[in-house]
Amino acid sequence: METTRNNKISLLGTLLVSLLIVFASCTYRRSLPLKGPLDTQTASVQKGEVIFMEHCQKCHPQGEGGLGPAINHIPNPPKRLQIRLGLGAMPAFGKDQISKEELDNLMAYLKALRNNKG
Amino acid sequence: MSGCYGIRNANGGGDIEEIPARRPNPSDIALPAGYKIEAVATNLTFPSAIAFDDSGTPYVVESGYSYGEEWTEPRLLRIEPDGRKVTVATGGKNGPWNGVTFHQGSFYISEGGVLEGGKILRVNPGGQITTMISGLPSYGDHHTNGPVVRDGYVYFGQGTATNSGVVGKDNLEFGWLKRKPDFHDIPCQDVTLNGRDYKTDNVLTDDPDDKARTGPYLPFNTPAKKNQVISGQLPCSGAIMRIPVSGGPAELVAWGLRNPYGMAYSPDGRLFITENAYDVRGSRPVWGTGDVLWEIKPGTWYGWPDYSAGRPVDSKGFKVPGEGKPKPVLAKYPNDPPKPTAVLGVHSSSNGFDFARSTSFGEQGEAFIAQFGDMAPNVGKVLSPVGYKIVKVNTTNGVVTDFAVNKGKKNGPASWLKSGGFERPNAVQFSPDGNTLYVVDFGIMQVTKEKTHPVEGTGVLWKITKGGN
Incomplete structure (x- = not known):
């Protein structure tokens, strides 16, 4: 089990590093004064925003870099995996902290944020 | 994998090689x-807060002290419509003057009190200063903050002496441990220790083999004992306290707060504060702690x-x-934190921070917060600059939503981006009519491993209005 988990983490790490290189020249800023309000304001996005504020905002303010790296440029599947498994200094968030429904809503918000390019 | 984080460079916004104009x-x-935003006044030295008199004229306080052990003269300045600054009152070498409010014809100022202890001052429009309370425990890392006046009381915040309860090497680097080797945090009510203490070099001697053991709420090189009770007293560290406007001793409002800096009442009459959270420094570093906006409930820890x-x-x-996780130091807690x-x-x-109130400005009920910005690497590592902007919070x-940010x-x-935007917003305050949001921008502060260097004369007062205001 431990080997499988380590392999997953290693694969995730490689994927994220590759994505960081690919998007290194992009700006990750998506906040209101720069890009305007989010295009999509569904109930799911709004619920996801509250989950983001509770668990993610402090290290990735508005999805930008801060204590942790920027996440606005990363597609959702690796982010979902990273939230459940953790990566590096970032802790894993189990279902006791973020339920499946909450995670779905969080992903909806992160997608809307990522696509908010003004 | 945690090594990936460990090998990445700190990248704080204060880490600049040269000081630009x-x-x-x-x-x-x-x-x-x-x-829209415009600059109202420039060339301020370490401005920290703003208040308005009954006619709506803005007054700014310059703190007179900054991290980096820089002392200047604390001043209360009237800002004229053309941006000129007129000195109303000056303080001694006991800054930082961290906050100001205006109530029934007088200014109330929180004097941080690095050298003489914290004070709450009352200043009349002629500049005469009366000390309302003195001896607040401000000789350490954090100082006396606030104030606001409400229902016949002056409410103020008092920061803790240390990062996380234990005096250590970081406090020597702050500059105060040599001045006040016996200073430490003071609980507001009795606390019981679990006996955990921390071994360090004895930084108060020159012998590199001399070691010290220091427990929480105790002077440097004083070990803790299991079930040791530290008596609570007032005034205390890490608390919201109040004194009657007519004068009197400090009363406890709430405690268990690291550095309660900003303070404001919401339009519906609730008291809120901002708390600067732990740093990754000293004998008991704590990582990943976000600053907090709290609603204050009286009597709560x-x-x-x-x-x-x-x-x-x-x-x-x-x-x-790459290190061990922080361990608790108290044997029991007054209550579950909210x-x-x-x-x-x-x-x-x-x-x-302040709350929006007017339909003209919009965003009624939202809390607008000034974010001074990180002081990495001295507070810990960040991968990108954090703060340096105004955010609004739905309480x-x-x-949390960005409201005013530097472009780029x-x-x-601005000094890091090589632009003309915000440096370090330290306070925001709406004008009495609620139509204008003033931003007090402290100015440039260079922060490197070697030094913390605040730059005199780089502070700016901005104002933000909506539409044609």
Whole structure:
């Protein structure tokens, strides 16, 4: 089990590093004064925003870099995996902290944020 | 994998090689559609807060002290319509003057009190200063903050002496441990220690083999004992306290707060504060702790030094990468800490704030918070600059939204971005009619491993209005 988990983490790490290189020249800023309000304001996005504020905002303010790296440029599947498994200094968030429904809503918000390019 | 974080460079916004000239340029700041910003006054030295008299005239305080052990003269300045500054009152060498409010013809100022202890001052329009209370425990890392006046009382915040309860080498680097070797945190009520203490070099002697053991709420090199009771007293560290406007001793409002900096009443009459959270420094570093917007409930303990934002410091997420996780130091707790109103960026230094009230400005009920910005690497590592902007918070659901930010590919202070935008916003305050949001921008502060260097004469007062105001 431990080997499988380590392999997953290693694969995730490689994927994220590759994505960081690919998007290194992009700006990750998506906040209101720069890009305007989010295009999509569904109930799911709004619920996801509250989950983001509770668990993610402090290290990735508005999805930008801060204590942790920027996440606005990363597609959702690796982010979902990273939230459940953790990566590096970032802790894993189990279902006791973020339920499946909450995670779905969080992903909806992160997608809307990522696509908010003004 | 935690090594990946460990090998990445710290990248704080204060880490600049050269000090540029300050050239404020509103067009370098982004705002939501319909709002505009302009510079009102420039060449201020370490401005920290703003208040308005009955006619709506703005007054700014210059703090007179900054981290980096820089002393200047604390001043209360009237800002004329053309931006000229007229000195109303000056203080002694006991800054920082961290806050100001105006009530029934007088200014009330929180004097940080690095050298003589914290004070609350009353200043009449002629500049005469009366000390309302003195001897507040401000000789350490954090100082006397606030104030606000409400229902016949002056409410103020008092920061803690240390990062997380234990005096250590970091306090020597701050500059105060040599001045006040016996100073330490003071609980507001009795606390019982679990006996945990911390071994360090004895930084008060020159012998490199001399070691010290220091427990929480105790002087440097004083070990803790299991079930040792530290008596509570007033005034105390890490608390909201109040004194009658007519004068009198300090009364406890709430405690267990690390550095309660900003303070404001909401339009519906609730008291809120901003708390600067733990740093990754000293004998008991805590990682990943976001600054907090709290609603203050009288009589409540908010968790310092064993909780952050309502969560125990030994829960996951607070462990310093590559090191052990922080351990609790108290044997029991006065109450379960409450849930925060909002959690803000780690090391953002979320400081002065105010609530929007007018239909003309919009966003009624939202809390607007000035974020001074990180002081990495001295507070810990960040991968990108944090803060240096104005955010708004919905106090119902805790959603934090950027409101005014520097333009650019990345976030950071103007000196780091090489632009003319914000440097370090330290306070915001709405004008009495609620139509204008004033932003007190402290100015340039260079922060490197070697030094903290605040730059005199680089502070700016900005104002934000909507539409044609």
